[in-house]
Amino acid sequence: VTAAAHPADARAVAVDTGPAAALAGNAAPKPAPQPRPQPHAATAGDVPDYPTALPPPPKHPPRVALIGDSQGMTLALNSPPDASAYLTLLDATTEGCGLLGGRISSRAGDRRDLDAECGRTLAAWAARVQHDHADDAVLMIGAWDLFDEQVNGTAFPFGTPGWDAYFTARLADAVKALKATGLPRLDLALLPCYRPVRTTGASGGLWPERGDDARVAHVNALLSAYAKAPAHHVRALYPPPEFCQNPAISTSRAYRWDGVHYYKPGARLYLRTAIPQLLAP
Structure with missing residues (x-):
């Protein structure tokens, strides 16, 4: 069975009609102590180090393009009203399309042909970044980048050396194409932990691999390692x-309506974490 990739009217599902909350409002509840590390580091002993204090609004807020899949779309749609004081968010995302191509399959039986559906995605991102005169771009992927791959007839099970090489090559191609537009800065958004649920109004499958924190950690290790190489001139953005x-x-489901895509509280939490990093020198 081939699952539909996304709702027929994804934006209608994604728009949160609830009350907005400003970035500088009350903070989210403190996380309970956990015995295991968060999967946001390149190695088990790597401690994330990034600014967390919300800086004063800049005189000229940078234009930040969100590229990647529909996670970024919902972040832009449901962003806090005062986010524009810190940055101008540009929705340059492509719904249902992430970094990888090939044919993906889920253990739940869902599958997609990303080459057929998303073949021009990278070119579209680059064109939008250039057209919108972005000062920075945030590559937000993950929803479609956690699965076993079939590429030109070759199977790449998730996390194998072949899969890792394919992921890194696609990432390098994306960075090269985006940098070629003259983009001043590029941030690679590390993946948050997903908690996928099947929801009414969403015709796509459950894709349970998204809820596998070990897979999230593996992709974050690849992204972090790439960002740490000085020659690549990109930064890691922590969720x-x-x-x-x-x-x-x-x-x-007030934060993420399906465990993946952001409603207003989730968008506020994400941007409250991201803005200090994006505005850092």
Whole structure:
């Protein structure tokens, strides 16, 4: 069975009509201590180090393009009203398309042909970044990048050396194409922990691999390692640890309506974590 990739009207499902909360409002509940590390580091002993204090709004807020899959779309749609004081968010995402191509399959029986559906995605991202005169771009992937791959007839099970090489090659191609537009800065958004649930109004499959924190950690290790290489001139952008460490938030459908895509509280939490990093020199 081939699952539909996304709802017929994804934006209608994604728009949160609830009340907005400002970035500088009350903070989210503190995460409960967890015995395991969050999967946001390249290695088990790697401690993330990034700014967390919300800086003063800049005189000229940078234009930040969100590229990648529909996670970024929902972040832009449901962003706090005062986010524009810190940055101008540009939705340059491609719904249902991430970094990888090939044919993907889930243990739940869902499958997609990403080459057929998303073949021009990278070119579209580059064109939008250039057209919108972005000062920075955030590559937000993950929803479609956690699965076994079939590429030109060759099977690449997730996490194998062949899969890792394919992922890194696609990442390098994306960075090269985006940098070729003259983009001043590029951030690679590390994946949050997902807690996928099947929802009414979403015709796509459950894709349970998204909820596998070990897979998330593996992709984050590849992204972090790439970002740490000085020659690549990109940065890693860390997501809110609460999506891994605080079940009251990570499983809340007020934060992410399907455990992946952001409603207003989730968008606020994400941007409250991201903005200090994005505005750092």
